[in-house]
Amino acid sequence: MIRSEIIKNLVPVLSGQLVVCNIGLPSQEMHLFGDQPSNFYMLGTMGLSSSIGLGLALAQDKTVVAIDGDGSVLTNLGTLPTIANNVRDNFILLIIDNGSYGSTGDQPTYAGKKTSLAAVASACGCENVIECQADEAVSVVEKAIASKKMTIIICKCISGNIPVPVITLDPVVIRHRFMQAVEA
Amino acid sequence: MLLDKIVIDAFEKNNIELVTTVPCKQLSGVIAELETRDSMTHIPANKEDEGMGICAGAFMGGKRSAIIMQNTAIGVTINTLVTLTQFYRLPLPMLISFRGELGEPVACQVEMAVHTKALLAQLGIPTYHFHNPDDVHELDEILKYTFMCNKPVAILTDASFWKGE
Numbered sequence: 001m002i003r004s005e006i007i008k009n010l011v012p013v014l015s016g017q018l019v020v021c022n023i024g025l026p027s028q029e030m031h032l033f034g035d036q037p038s039n040f041y042m043l044g045t046m047g048l049s050s051s052i053g054l055g056l057a058l059a060q061d062k063t064v065v066a067i068d069g070d071g072s073v074l075t076n077l078g079t080l081p082t083i084a085n086n087v088r089d090n091f092i093l094l095i096i097d098n099g100s101y102g103s104t105g106d107q108p109t110y111a112g113k114k115t116s117l118a119a120v121a122s123a124c125g126c127e128n129v130i131e132c133q134a135d136e137a138v139s140v141v142e143k144a145i146a147s148k149k150m151t152i153i154i155c156k157c158i159s160g161n162i163p164v165p166v167i168t169l170d171p172v173v174i175r176h177r178f179m180q181a182v183e184a
Numbered sequence: 185m186l187l188d189k190i191v192i193d194a195f196e197k198n199n200i201e202l203v204t205t206v207p208c209k210q211l212s213g214v215i216a217e218l219e220t221r222d223s224m225t226h227i228p229a230n231k232e233d234e235g236m237g238i239c240a241g242a243f244m245g246g247k248r249s250a251i252i253m254q255n256t257a258i259g260v261t262i263n264t265l266v267t268l269t270q271f272y273r274l275p276l277p278m279l280i281s282f283r284g285e286l287g288e289p290v291a292c293q294v295e296m297a298v299h300t301k302a303l304l305a306q307l308g309i310p311t312y313h314f315h316n317p318d319d320v321h322e323l324d325e326i327l328k329y330t331f332m333c334n335k336p337v338a339i340l341t342d343a344s345f346w347k348g349e
Contacts, residue, residue, distance in 0.1 A: 020241070040244065044267025048237030051229075052268075055241020055249070058202060058225060064241075078230030082238075086227055175272045179244050 024103030
């Protein structure tokens with residue numbers, strides 16, 4: 001299973017939730033399969049999905065699911081100690097780990113080699129770290145939302161992409177409708 | 185110290201509820217003052233772009249946010265300032281220690297100081313420079329301006345400012 005299939009499968013579980021979608025293909029896939037006002041699409045700024053998600057979770061009480069990638073987390077590895085030391089039980093970080101920089105041509109990441117992001121997250125002090133396989137993603141995310149505990153999920157899958165259109169929504173529109181969904 | 189208190193009072197008065205910081209020696213007093221306030225959540229960040237991401241999320245979650253950092257961070261955060269804070273039109277007060285100005289003991293700090301204002305100008309970021317202690321009384325208006333125009337705004341605070349009280 002590749003990332004786009006995981007995202008497609010997650011659409012019903014994420015319906016109505018506040019979702020921060022990682023830059024590039026993950027945002028485009030989420031937009032294609034399950035666009036909703038409560039999705040925040042990152043059009044730039046690789047690495048900050050988890051940081052934006054944490055900020056959102058700190059500022060209000062609704063559940064926030066930040067979808068990240070292994071390459072993006074490696075870009076902003078300092079995020080994991082910050083998350084570990086500022087626990088918010090309405091925050092779920094879902095790292096879809098395909099061992100590659102998917103949006104840029106599937107160049108391998110170190111997470112697909114010797115580096116275990118689950119071990120890194122645990123070493124940073126994160127509790128409730130779950131590594132799962134692609135076919136378990138829906139049930140693991142569902143349980144994490146129901147648990148009301150901050151959870152870090154590393155979902156392993158194989159590398160590969162499908163063609164998806166770019167997002168042409170204006171960033172201010174994305175932000176405006178997202179903030180309305182936060183307030184609703 | 186009085187200046188630290190006036191700065192954080194202005195944050196509080198403008199309903200800033202979440203502040204991320206990456207420390208600087210020149211900012212230790214203001215960060216310590218921040219820690220004393222129950223009205224504000226302080227989230228130390230490991231890198232300034234991470235802090236700006238947290239601020240963006242907090243603002244969209246309904247809380248006004250701000251970042252406290254050193255001017256060297258302008259070099260770290262240009263992409264984030266442009267593709268997140270500016271692109272999505274998010275307000276972000278940046279209280280910045282302006283290292284490398286008069287009174288600076290560390291030569292290397294001057295290397296970034298000479299680029300700081302040019303970079304901020306290139307990015308179209310409204311920039312204020314606090315050099316005299318009295319300049320602090322503009323902070324309240326600068327914060328109001330930031331949340332009026334939904335832009336990142338830089339408040340550069342140099343050694344003369346912090347020393348002068």
